[in-house]
Amino acid sequence: MSADATPPEEPATEGTGDAARAGDDPRSATYYHLARAVLYREFLIFVRYPANAIGGIVVSLFFFGALFLGGQLLAGQALTDSIEGIVVGYFLWTLSVGAYSSVSNDIGSEVQWGTLERHITTPFGFAPVALLKGVAKVVRTFITSAVILAAMLLITGTRLSLAPVTVVAVAGLSIVSVLGLGFAAGGVTVLYKRIGNWLNLLQFGFVALISAPVFDLPWTRVLPLAHGSAMLQRAMVDGVRLWEFPLADLALLVAVALGYLFGGYLVFQYATARARRLGVLGDY
Amino acid sequence: MARSATSARGGPRERDETDAARGEESPADRSGPPALAIDGLTKRFGEGDDAVTAVDDVSLTVERGSVVGLLGPNGAGKTTLIKCALGIVIPDAGSVRVFGTDVRDGRRTAYADVDAMLEGARNDYWRLTVRENLRYFATISGVDPDSVAARHDRLLDRLDLADKADTPVRDLSRGMKQKVSLASVLAGGAELVFLDEPTLGLDVESARTLRAELRRLAVEEGLTIVVSSHDMTTIEAVCDRVVMLSNGRIVADDGVEALLDAADRDAVRVASPDLDAETVAGLRESFEILDVDREARPPAVTVAAGGDRFYDVADALRAAGVTVSDVRTVQPDLEEVFLERTGTASDASLGGESP
Incomplete structure (x- = not known):
């Protein structure tokens, strides 16, 4: 409630003087309240509708099982030698797909439900809400991918270095760049509703990024995921800890993450601004 | 067109439920800058020969505490006008002031007191319960939900949703979903509320309840409401004043009674x-x-x-x-007034919702 709606000499509880309003003492919501509301909503949906998460885990494991068993039949020893790298790569891929599709699909849904506009016409705007949702999606994806990782280790009998701080920091920063791509894809969906489904195909391109030849082609390190993937391999396969990485590697990891997140967010902002000019925002 | 006396003004429509509430507005609600001041608003869609002028140089002032109806057929510009006022659609020309603040100047102040229920959208989260929706939308409107818990209880009570407070919205009937949407719009204490076709798709009984509730809320909560509809019954039952739109222009703007009296x-x-x-x-x-x-x-x-x-x-x-x-x-x-002013039939006469 703004100051001009409630005269200063009159306490907010009295509002328009209606007795029914007694008991109200509206206080402004801060970013803390906003964060709590957005994260609580994500939490509620996650625990109330576990079928989505479980379905994702089952599908991911099915694909991995097919990959592993099929690979053993075709490549035999060669696959067994590189199985650690495959497990790490697959783990990062499930994380990336989870973060990307949850953000882009989420924006698509909000457009369809008419809730995106309601965020735009609020004092906070959609920006902080979108970032908080991104955080929630990353946390959620880590939970499901951890289950997938554990199952993969059991199926293959592989051992990996699982230092939590190192793994979460490196993998987390790696997928922040993908989160940026998710925002960009969400923005494109706001403008061109039907393209959204096609953009989901991008997630198969993540395989190429995760296995990018960063040693032979150093410039690929600035692509999303590539540099982070190489670092995650070293951390999980060779047991390199976070503080043992060269500072330049860590700096590049952070720069790529923030660069794509910011870039993706700009695309999203541009797309919604254009949608507002064209009058197609929420015009589903 | 002949009308039986029962459907004529003063007949036993739901006006009798709402007339009692009408006219109790306190003059104190009408101080300060107007709730909404639109000046020279114009919005075109498309380019070249295909360009359509959805809103054509519309100026409109809505005083605090009043309930204004936007009446016109589909394509008259009602929704575009509302979306421009909200900042969801950016106008080509003209300005929109909400409680004295230009919508373009910055969201924080302009948007704190405004919310809208837009046509054909869910407007809320079906997987959350009714109360969770109210708390969520209060927060994003800039109000700490704990500080308005009592208001939420009252809203739920008033809209007959108290029993369903902890039910996920997806499990409710269509009429109830519409009421939850309205409640979520009011949850943050918005003082200017836009309702785009609020009774569209509701059965006769639900529409009647919603109209009565709208009128009551407007008076008891001191809200300023802009209702767009092509349904005359809704407008006549709820509004003090009617703005008729046709082809993006205002063709009439007067009190309901005055418009009806003027029709000879x-x-x-x-x-x-x-x-x-x-x-x-x-x-x-x-x-x-x-x-x-x-x-x-x-x-x-x-x-x-x-x-x-x-x-x-x-x-x-x-x-x-x-x-x-x-x-x-x-x-x-x-409806007859509208016909007289525009020479066109409204949607209601072409098989829209009947009272």
């Missing part, structure tokens, strides 16, 4: 078994016959007879030897 269409409907074709033809020579209902028992004619013309009609009937079984006044409704 007062008529009487006379029923009598003596009204055969010959008698009606005789009446037609001296009077404007608006409608002949031969199927009615007894048959009836509706004759334009404002003011003293009624006596002439009575004399003519006596002269023709007609024994009158029933006579009623037929007053115009907003």
Whole structure:
């Protein structure tokens, strides 16, 4: 409630003087309240509708099982030698797909439900809400991918270095760049509703990024995921800890993450601004 | 078009539920800058020959505490006007001020007191419960939800949703979902509320309840409401003032009563078994016959007879030897006013929701 709606000499509880309003003492919501509301909503949906998460885990494991068993039949020893790298790569891929599709699909849904506009016409705007949702999606994806990782280790009998701080920091920063791509894809969906489904195909391109030849082609390190993937391999396969990485590697990891997140967010902002000019925002 | 007395002004529509609430607005609500001030608003879509001017140089002021209806057929520009006022659509020209703050100047102040329920959208999260939705939307509107818990209880009570407070919205009926949408719009304490086709798709009973609730909320909570609808019943039942739009322009802007009074269409409907074709033809020579209902028992004619013309009609009937079984006044409704102002039929007359 703004100051001009409630005269200063009159306490907010009295509002328009209606007795029914007694008991109200509206206080402004801060970013803390906003964060709590957005994260609580994500939490509620996650625990109330576990079928989505479980379905994702089952599908991911099915694909991995097919990959592993099929690979053993075709490549035999060669696959067994590189199985650690495959497990790490697959783990990062499930994380990336989870973060990307949850953000882009989420924006698509909000457009369809008419809730995106309601965020735009609020004092906070959609920006902080979108970032908080991104955080929630990353946390959620880590939970499901951890289950997938554990199952993969059991199926293959592989051992990996699982230092939590190192793994979460490196993998987390790696997928922040993908989160940026998710925002960009969400923005494109706001403008061109039907393209959204096609953009989901991008997630198969993540395989190429995760296995990018960063040693032979150093410039690929600035692509999303590539540099982070190489670092995650070293951390999980060779047991390199976070503080043992060269500072330049860590700096590049952070720069790529923030660069794509910011870039993706700009695309999203541009797309919604254009949608507002064209009058197609929420015009589903 | 003939209207039976029951559907005429003052007849037993749901107006009787709402009229009592009307007119109780306190003058204190009308101080300060207007709730909404739109000036020279223009919005075009498309380019070149295909360009459509959805809103054409519209200026409009809505005082605090008033309930204004935007009436017009689909494509008249109602939704675009609302979306421009909200900042969801950026206008090509003109300005929008909400409680004195220009919408373009910055969201924080302009948006704190405004919310909207837009047509055809869910507007809330179906997987959350009713109360969770209220808390969520209060927060994003800039209000700490714990500080308005009592208000939320009251809203739920008033909208008959208290029993369903902890039910996920997806499990509710369509009418209830619509009410949750309204409640979520009011949850953050918005003082200016836009409702785009609030009764669209509701059954007769749900629409009636929602209209009555809207009127009550407007008065009791001191809200300023802008309702867009192509349904005359909603507008007549809920609004103090009507802005009629046609092709993006305002064609009428006045109080409901004033618009109805200005429509010079007062008529009487006379029923009598003596009204055969010959008698009606005789009446037609001296009077404007608006409608002949031969199927009615007894048959009836509706004759334009404002003011003293009624006596002439009575004399003519006596002269023709007609024994009158029933006579009623037929007053115009907003639909006829709209027809008169625009020369086009509204959607309601083309099979829209009926009262």
